[in-house]
Amino acid sequence: MNRCEKKELKGIGMTTVAIAVLCLLAQPALAAPVVSVEPSYISVLQGENFTVNITVDPGGTDEVMAAQYNLYFNNSLLNATKQEKGPFLSQDGASTSIFTNVINNTLGMTKYGESRTGVDYGVTTPGVLTTISFRAVEPGICSLNLSNVKLSDPLAQPILGVLVNDVTVEINESIFIISGFVSYNDGSPVNNPNVTITNINTTEVFIAETSVGSNYYQVSTNLLHISKGDVLHFNATDNIGNSSEFNHTVTEAEINAAGFSQDITIYVPDTSPPVITNISAIPTKDSANITWETDEASDSLVKYGIGPGNYTKTVYNASYVTYHSISIADLTSNTTYYYVVNSTDPSTNSAQSSEHSFTTFADIVIKIGDADAVSGENVTTSIVITNITNVGIVDISLTYNQSLVHVIAVDDTDFDVLEFTIDNTSGVTRIGALQTVSAGLYGNVRLANVTLKAVGGGGNSCTLNLTINELKEASPEEIPIPATTHNGTFTIAEVTPPEVTNPIANPVFIPEDTDFDPRWGETSQLNVTVTDDCGVADVYINLSTIGGLSDQPMTRIPGTDIWTVTVNASIGTALYNVSYLPHNLTVSATDIFENANTSVSIQLTAVLNGDVSMNGEVSIFDASYIRKYMFGKTGFEMMDECVGEVSGNGVVSLYDSMYLSKHVLGEVGYETLH
Numbered sequence: 001m002n003r004c005e006k007k008e009l010k011g012i013g014m015t016t017v018a019i020a021v022l023c024l025l026a027q028p029a030l031a032a033p034v035v036s037v038e039p040s041y042i043s044v045l046q047g048e049n050f051t052v053n054i055t056v057d058p059g060g061t062d063e064v065m066a067a068q069y070n071l072y073f074n075n076s077l078l079n080a081t082k083q084e085k086g087p088f089l090s091q092d093g094a095s096t097s098i099f100t101n102v103i104n105n106t107l108g109m110t111k112y113g114e115s116r117t118g119v120d121y122g123v124t125t126p127g128v129l130t131t132i133s134f135r136a137v138e139p140g141i142c143s144l145n146l147s148n149v150k151l152s153d154p155l156a157q158p159i160l161g162v163l164v165n166d167v168t169v170e171i172n173e174s175i176f177i178i179s180g181f182v183s184y185n186d187g188s189p190v191n192n193p194n195v196t197i198t199n200i201n202t203t204e205v206f207i208a209e210t211s212v213g214s215n216y217y218q219v220s221t222n223l224l225h226i227s228k229g230d231v232l233h234f235n236a237t238d239n240i241g242n243s244s245e246f247n248h249t250v251t252e253a254e255i256n257a258a259g260f261s262q263d264i265t266i267y268v269p270d271t272s273p274p275v276i277t278n279i280s281a282i283p284t285k286d287s288a289n290i291t292w293e294t295d296e297a298s299d300s301l302v303k304y305g306i307g308p309g310n311y312t313k314t315v316y317n318a319s320y321v322t323y324h325s326i327s328i329a330d331l332t333s334n335t336t337y338y339y340v341v342n343s344t345d346p347s348t349n350s351a352q353s354s355e356h357s358f359t360t361f362a363d364i365v366i367k368i369g370d371a372d373a374v375s376g377e378n379v380t381t382s383i384v385i386t387n388i389t390n391v392g393i394v395d396i397s398l399t400y401n402q403s404l405v406h407v408i409a410v411d412d413t414d415f416d417v418l419e420f421t422i423d424n425t426s427g428v429t430r431i432g433a434l435q436t437v438s439a440g441l442y443g444n445v446r447l448a449n450v451t452l453k454a455v456g457g458g459g460n461s462c463t464l465n466l467t468i469n470e471l472k473e474a475s476p477e478e479i480p481i482p483a484t485t486h487n488g489t490f491t492i493a494e495v496t497p498p499e500v501t502n503p504i505a506n507p508v509f510i511p512e513d514t515d516f517d518p519r520w521g522e523t524s525q526l527n528v529t530v531t532d533d534c535g536v537a538d539v540y541i542n543l544s545t546i547g548g549l550s551d552q553p554m555t556r557i558p559g560t561d562i563w564t565v566t567v568n569a570s571i572g573t574a575l576y577n578v579s580y581l582p583h584n585l586t587v588s589a590t591d592i593f594e595n596a597n598t599s600v601s602i603q604l605t606a607v608l609n610g611d612v613s614m615n616g617e618v619s620i621f622d623a624s625y626i627r628k629y630m631f632g633k634t635g636f637e638m639m640d641e642c643v644g645e646v647s648g649n650g651v652v653s654l655y656d657s658m659y660l661s662k663h664v665l666g667e668v669g670y671e672t673l674h
Helices: 014-026 250-256 618-630 635-640 656-665 667-674
Strands: 036-040 042-045 049-057 066-072 078-085 095-104 109-116 127-136 140-152 164-165 167-172 178-183 194-199 205-207 217-223 233-235 243-249 259-261 264-266 277-283 288-305 313-328 336-344 350-352 356-358 365-368 369-373 376-400 405-409 415-422 430-432 443-453 461-473 484-486 490-491 500-508 509-513 525-533 536-541 560-569 580-590 596-607
Touching: 014 618, 036 066, 036 140, 036 490, 042 049, 049 066, 049 140, 066 127, 078 095, 078 109, 109 127, 127 167, 140 164, 140 405, 205 217, 233 264, 277 336, 277 356, 313 336, 356 596, 365 461, 365 656, 369 376, 369 443, 376 405, 405 415, 405 430, 430 443, 443 490, 461 484, 500 580, 500 596, 525 580, 560 596
Parallel strands: 036 164, 042 167, 178 259, 178 264, 365 484, 369 490, 509 596
Antiparallel strands: 036 049, 049 127, 066 109, 066 140, 078 127, 095 109, 140 167, 178 217, 194 205, 194 233, 233 243, 277 288, 288 313, 288 336, 336 350, 336 356, 365 376, 376 430, 376 443, 376 461, 405 443, 415 430, 461 490, 500 525, 525 560, 536 580, 580 596
């Protein structure tokens, strides 16, 4: 009976009862409230986690103010892990109070009770009362049975006729297999190994199954003991104490695949150093690449220096490899280096080679020789590549002043093929060469002979400038070769010798130097003016007739065209016939083209030292004359004073005159008097 129709029937007549019965029969039937476990059927794997919902359908117009239930399950097959409040009683925002929330896996039961608070009406819309999480423990069929299910209305009266729907859970057996092979680091098997796997998350330990004569291992378990994200610690040992340990994190893919394969390597302690073989060095002009091999992975170290046993520098690579390659840079060209290689394995076993050496190449230069020619004439010079190794391709440009020189021929190469393009209008000639038949060329290699023609005026010059467009090895890789250039100079020669003028000797007379110690009055400065359009190379004078060199160099006075030299006359060079004769000292002037002029001489007269009378002899008269005019005394007066008669033999002789002139006066008598 609907509570809105509750009436006190006592004392009412039969008519009234009949009318009431008819009224009841006229009302629509109300659906019964239903409390269900959803979904109605669940299939899971052993060890898998799953959830169910406890739902409430008020069934029509009943207002649910509170709900409670007990849920029973087989605790040998399932474990409840969590029971959480659902939104059913608070679906309209009202507050609720949970008066019981219990999980008891020992009894295989969960209990729950919840009531709305702060309102005087219930809810009529279906919803989830709770969500319960389970973990499947063992395979089997388990029912989730609701019991003691109660719903109450806003007046705290029980709602009658509540229907209950239970659920069946099918738990299927799960398998999770971990397997693999155990080997030593050299690849040999570790038969009947000891393998344990510890689940760090659960502390469970699994002992692998192995067999004698095999290095295979296997651990069989299920998802109850292994979950996604678990960290498994592997420990594998052989029967002589060698072991290997590492961790592995279980992935979702491995859970879905019901296991995974994990091979294990046990490293045997290494006590042997690497064996070093096949040491080689490939140098360039400023670097070298050192290579060697070892029988096991190890690091790479090169020690090197420019003296045997004196290794002042090192290059190191920490990577563990069996083929070693170390590059050394910033070396000096054309220099011998001494080196050793060293390799150390991960177990710190080290080996070092005996000493080796290599020599860097000299600088590779493409150069063209200097050339000169008279205007209108031809001359040939060579373009040469020096110190080259395995060259196969060359392409260079030669540029020049086309108003001074033209290229008229390119020929005579050491290469298999020679190609060139001459453009004298632009002053550029491009020359290329290839090795197409024989192997690459080495050493000093001639690219080509170049014939040049002088088209400008004499005395002009220009640079023969080389530019490298391409220089490569004769190999399939065509590796570029670094090189520099050395330019040449082309000069248009002239045939006109230098002009020599103004031959001067100052003074033109000098006495013979009697003590080989020329002083003032005994020397003369010889000057000559030399000019040339292209430049004077050197000027010499022939002094052999006065006791000097036949090719005495003359020195240019800075800022002038005057060339000079200071000379003296040796004993015996005075020439006397009727009077003293001059020496004609020939000047030889040469320009930069070796054109010489020997047509000019400088006249210089040498006289006897003390010959005042200039009669070709030194007499008592000359000595007396010097004493009279230099000292104001006669020879006899000077004798009394021990002056004049130097020798003390009572005679004023030629010796006395020369002595006075040279050592007393400090100058020659003739120059003193004149």
